[in-house]
Amino acid sequence: MESVQSIKQRFAIIGNSPSLNRAIEKAIQVAPTDISVLVTGESGVGKESIPKIIHQLSHRKHNKYIAVNCGAIPEGTIDSELFGHEKGAFTGATQTRAGYFEVADGGTIFLDEVGELPLTTQVRLLRVLENGEFLKVGSSKVQKTDVRIVAATNVNMFEAIEKEKFREDLYYRLSTVDINLPPLRERQEDIHLLFRKFASDFALKYKMPTIKLTDNAVQVLLKHRWGGNIRQLRNIAEQLSVLEQNRTITVEVLKSYLPAAGTNLPAVIKTSKSDSDFSSEREILYKVLFDMKADLNDLKKLTMELMKNGNVKDVEKNNESLIEKIYGSDDNEDTDYEESITPNTKVLSIPEHTADQEDIISVQDKYHFAEEIEEEETLSLHDKELELIKKSLERHH
Numbered sequence: 174m175e176s177v178q179s180i181k182q183r184f185a186i187i188g189n190s191p192s193l194n195r196a197i198e199k200a201i202q203v204a205p206t207d208i209s210v211l212v213t214g215e216s217g218v219g220k221e222s223i224p225k226i227i228h229q230l231s232h233r234k235h236n237k238y239i240a241v242n243c244g245a246i247p248e249g250t251i252d253s254e255l256f257g258h259e260k261g262a263f264t265g266a267t268q269t270r271a272g273y274f275e276v277a278d279g280g281t282i283f284l285d286e287v288g289e290l291p292l293t294t295q296v297r298l299l300r301v302l303e304n305g306e307f308l309k310v311g312s313s314k315v316q317k318t319d320v321r322i323v324a325a326t327n328v329n330m331f332e333a334i335e336k337e338k339f340r341e342d343l344y345y346r347l348s349t350v351d352i353n354l355p356p357l358r359e360r361q362e363d364i365h366l367l368f369r370k371f372a373s374d375f376a377l378k379y380k381m382p383t384i385k386l387t388d389n390a391v392q393v394l395l396k397h398r399w400g401g402n403i404r405q406l407r408n409i410a411e412q413l414s415v416l417e418q419n420r421t422i423t424v425e426v427l428k429s430y431l432p433a434a435g436t437n438l439p440a441v442i443k444t445s446k447s448d449s450d451f452s453s454e455r456e457i458l459y460k461v462l463f464d465m466k467a468d469l470n471d472l473k474k475l476t477m478e479l480m481k482n483g484n485v486k487d488v489e490k491n492n493e494s495l496i497e498k499i500y501g502s503d504d505n506e507d508t509d510y511e512e513s514i515t516p517n518t519k520v521l522s523i524p525e526h527t528a529d530q531e532d533i534i535s536v537q538d539k540y541h542f543a544e545e546i547e548e549e550e551t552l553s554l555h556d557k558e559l560e561l562i563k564k565s566l567e568r569h570h
């Protein structure tokens with residue numbers, strides 16, 4: 174079996190962090206089998222080298238390796254691209270065409286951005302994964318193929334499943350083995366190593382002396398969030414290599430190339446959006462419903478007492494705390510509200526990695542957004558709920 178080090182050399186993979194080595198090791202181990210592999214990780218972490226390693230170390234290496242970017246093929250043509258079509262299957266299908274699954278028979282297909290596959294294509298894919306069978310578009314003749322699938326995604330597949338954009342059965346079928354590539358910020362020891370490699374590659378490419386970072390600039394490089402991971406690091410190394418006359422890069426120069434805190438927002442906005450989507454609103458509604466149920470039980474207790482006892486004053490005296498719980502008292506109205514929002518606020522998650530400036534902004538954004546929803550929703554529901562209870566109690570008085 175080839176060693177992790179020799180694989181890194183062969184596939185030009187730089188880095189020595191334990192998590193990277195583990196991912197490569199896993200790829201080496203699964204390569205000789207036909208197990209489906211799902212490569213996960215943020216954008217720009219280097220997912221594309223994993224299926225290549227798997228294919229090259231497998232018995233399929235002399236057959237075809239086809240990489241398909243599922244996110245880049247229009248929904249209308251993806252079935253035909255993957256599975257082929259019959260002549261006359263749709264306007265413009267002037268000839269029968271073989272799809273990737275037919276062409277790659279005996280080889281490997283890399284389905285990049287698999288989370289983007291339309292649901293109808295997911296059904297076809299599930300079938301081919303389960304028994305190797307597929308139909309060309311416009312054909313009823315079942316064909317057989319022997320293809321190994323390696324898929325990759327940079328989206329949260331559980332979220333996609335929850336939103337019914339991705340079939341759960343297909344997810345489990347694709348991810349028999351999951352190879353995760355961690356973000357660059359969790360591979361601190363690789364950052365400067367990668368930068369030096371890129372700097373020397375670009376110096377060669379543009380025939381200029383290699384750029385070098387001052388010690389302080391190295392510290393800035395290590396602390397940066399690298400939302401675009403290795404792709405972003407590479408771009409910055411290239412820009413600096415081409416544009417900077419002075420080949421010693423200081424903190425100030427480096428910072429002028431790094432996106433300022435808060436300008437990396439697309440990803441950040443996406444996170445806060447997803448956190449404020451239906452799932453968190455649902456949590457809020459659940460809480461309101463639970464609270465209502467508890468109040469309703471208290472009310473039932475109180476009315477039962479009233480029915481049995483008949484003396485309002487006695488019941489009031491014996492159930493002081495219960496009545497206060499349901500009605501509340503004017504002076505603790507605010508605390509009630511505070512209490513009612515706290516559990517909801519906890520529902521929202523905060524990114525786990527160390528907070529640098531950009532993270533702090535994202536967390537603040539998130540809470541700002543979340544509190545806006547909660548204030549409106551919880552207050553109005555809370556008020557309505559109290560109003561209902563008060564009305565029903567008044568009826569009994």
Ligand SMILES: Nc1ncnc2c1ncn2[C@@H]1O[C@H](COP(=O)(O)OP(=O)(O)OP(=O)(O)O)[C@@H](O)[C@H]1O
Nearest residue numbers: 186187188215216217218219220221222327403404
């Ligand atoms: N360990 C590494 N050593 C050297 N170059 C790397 C490494 N990892 C990634 N790269 C380079 O970084 C760039 C981005 O990698 P890649 O295209 O594999 O990202 P990705 O994970 O597929 O991202 P996306 O989800 O956006 O498609 C490529 O140019 C790749 O060669």
Ligand SMILES: [Mg+2]
Nearest residue numbers: 217220221285
């Ligand atoms: Mg990719």
